[in-house]
Amino acid sequence: MHDPVVERVADLETLVPVKVVSGPDIELMVDPDQLEQMLINLTRNAAEAAMEAAAQDKAQADANGSNGLPEVTLSWKLTDKDVILTVEDNGAGLLNSSNLFTPFYTTKPGGNGVGLVLSRQIAEAHHGTIALSNRSGARGCLAQVVLSRSSKS
Helix, strand or coil, X not given: CCHHHHHHHHHHCCCCCEEEECCCCCCXXXXXXXXXXXXXXXXXXXXXXXXXXXXXXXXHHHHHCCCCCCCEEEEEEXXXXXXXXXXXXXXXXXXXXXXXXXXCCCCCCCCCCCHHHHHHHHHHHCCCEEEEEECXXXXXXXXXXXXXXXXXX
């Protein structure tokens, strides 16, 4: 993984600033265009969720002392065998995860329900996995993509 791919994805997101927490340099045997598309999809979902939550609780943010600003973070880390890519947001989190990867299912106005499905297909095509969950200890969602360090596309 190179910083330029992640930095480019962060720069492409226009709804909210995306914080990049750099991990160690690594090169993966992946299709860089597909990897970038997957990260774009996950980052856009995170940005939209964070924006929606920020708009809904702007008044409460002042009352409870939080900054109320939408936040999205992209990061990665290594294990002995894998690279774990993470996209985190401070949106409302997942209310119902049963339909996350159902084609054409969406809760977003104007959404088409293919972003997460495509992202999962890209991860699986690279012998990886993708999982979404609510963040532990904080509001929002955590998307984790696990790719083998020896994966081949």
